[in-house]
Amino acid sequence: xxxxxxxxxxxxxxxxxxxxxxxxxxxxxxDVIKVERPxxxxxxxxxxxxxxxxxxxxxSAYYLSxxxxxxxxAIDLATAEGAALVKRLATHADVLLxxxxxxxxxxxxxxxxxxxxxxxxxxxxxxxxxxxxGPYASAAGYxxxxxxxxxxxxxxxxxxxxxxxxxQKVGVAVADLFTGLYATTAILAALQExxxxxxxxxxxxxxxDTQLAMLANQASNYLVGGTTPKRMGNAHVNVVPYQxxxxxxxxxxxxxxxxxxxxxxxxxxxxxxxxRDPRFATNALRIQxxxxxxxxxxxxxxxxxxxxxxALLEPNAVPCAPILDLPGVFQxxxxxxxxxxxxxxxxxxxxxxxxxxxxxxVSDRPAPxxxxxxxxxxxxxxxxxxxxxxx
Numbered sequence: 598x599x600x601x602x603x604x605x606x607x608x609x610x611x612x613x614x615x616x617x618x619x620x621x622x623x624x625x626x627x628d629v630i631k632v633e634r635p636x637x638x639x640x641x642x643x644x645x646x647x648x649x650x651x652x653x654x655x656x657s658a659y660y661l662s663x664x665x666x667x668x669x670x671a672i673d674l675a676t677a678e679g680a681a682l683v684k685r686l687a688t689h690a691d692v693l694l695x696x697x698x699x700x701x702x703x704x705x706x707x708x709x710x711x712x713x714x715x716x717x718x719x720x721x722x723x724x725x726x727x728x729x730x731g732p733y734a735s736a737a738g739y740x741x742x743x744x745x746x747x748x749x750x751x752x753x754x755x756x757x758x759x760x761x762x763x764x765q766k767v768g769v770a771v772a773d774l775f776t777g778l779y780a781t782t783a784i785l786a787a788l789q790e791x792x793x794x795x796x797x798x799x800x801x802x803x804x805x806d807t808q809l810a811m812l813a814n815q816a817s818n819y820l821v822g823g824t825t826p827k828r829m830g831n832a833h834v835n836v837v838p839y840q841x842x843x844x845x846x847x848x849x850x851x852x853x854x855x856x857x858x859x860x861x862x863x864x865x866x867x868x869x870x871x872x873r874d875p876r877f878a879t880n881a882l883r884i885q886x887x888x889x890x891x892x893x894x895x896x897x898x899x900x901x902x903x904x905x906x907x908a909l910l911e912p913n914a915v916p917c918a919p920i921l922d923l924p925g926v927f928q929x930x931x932x933x934x935x936x937x938x939x940x941x942x943x944x945x946x947x948x949x950x951x952x953x954x955x956x957x958x959v960s961d962r963p964a965p966x967x968x969x970x971x972x973x974x975x976x977x978x979x980x981x982x983x984x985x986x987x988x
Contacts, residue, residue, distance in 0.1 A: 604788065609693065611639045633669055633671050638671065639660060656964060660964060662946065665959075694722050720800065726803065738804050751827075772811075776803075835884070846902045850917060856880060903919050
C-alpha cells in the first residue's frame, strides 16, 4: 500500500504536529527522512516512561506513536556543514516539514525562499503555534496553550455550578494532531497541483488557526447566533438527549440524534407518555426544555445496568455506547476485527486508520533509532546516481 511511492519528505520537525504529518506520509508510502539533533534527537525520545527497547537504545512510547515509517539522520543545523547537508537533501526532496520558530531557519539559509529557489518544485510546510505573521507570530505555541487561547477549553468541562466545574483540556493533544492532519491534506493538494504547475508551495500551518477551524458548530453557533457557548459537561449544545447518563452500575453515552430515535427510546424505556409529551416533540423543544427532560431520563437510566441498556437500545437503532478504558477498547470485538492493534518490528502500536481497497495504509518500517540511517543517507547522497532529482 504505497500510493505516495516516489515522494521524498524531509522532516525537520519535532514533538507531535509535524511528526504526525510525516508519519501519515510514510504510511502512504513516502520516503520520510527525519532530521534530528545529534545526541538528543527529537525531544519526545525521552518523554517516558514507558519505554521500548534496551537501555542505550530505548525509545519512549510517545516517540513511537508519531514516527513510524521514517529514516533518521542526525545533523547539526547550526554548523555550516550541517546546513549545507540539509540544503543538498532539500534539492532532492518533494516536501520539507519544519516547526521551528518563525525566522529561525533563515539564520542557517534553510528558509523557504532559499530552498525553493534551489528546488522550485519543493513543497515547504511550516508548522507553528500562531502562524508566520501577526503580533503573536514569534510566540512559542504549545498544544495546551492553543486549546486555551483557541477557545476549546472554554467549551470543555463541567458546566458552572456543578462539582469540578472548570475549563478542561482534551485528553490528547488535539490541536497538534489536527494540525498534522490539515497539513497533510494541504501537502497532498500541493502535490496534485504541482503536476500541472511544476512548482511547489509554501504551506503556513498554524495550531491556532487549526484550533479555531475545528471548533466547527460551536464557532458557527457563536457567529450566527451571537451567544457565547458555555461548558456543558458531556451534554451537547445542539442535540437533546445527547450526553452521558449514570446507569445502575456505571455510565452510558446516549446519543439520540432525531425525533424518531427519541420516541423509540422512550417506548423501549417504558415511558411512551414522555415520547408523546408536546414539550419534547422536536429537538428544538427538547433543547428548550432540557432542564426538565434530562433529570427524568437520568432517573430511568439508573434502573438498569450499562450492559442491559446497551442490549436493549443498540439492536433497536437507538445510538448508545458504554465508556471503555483502553484495555476495554483494545478488547472490543470491532477493534479486534478491524486490526487496529498492530505489531511493527515487535513494537505494539495503533494502526493508521485508513483502508484503501480494503488494505490498511500503514508502514511496516518501525520508528527509527537516532541516526540509524545517517550513514546510508549520506552515502546515497554522495552517489548522485542514487539520488535522482525530485519528481
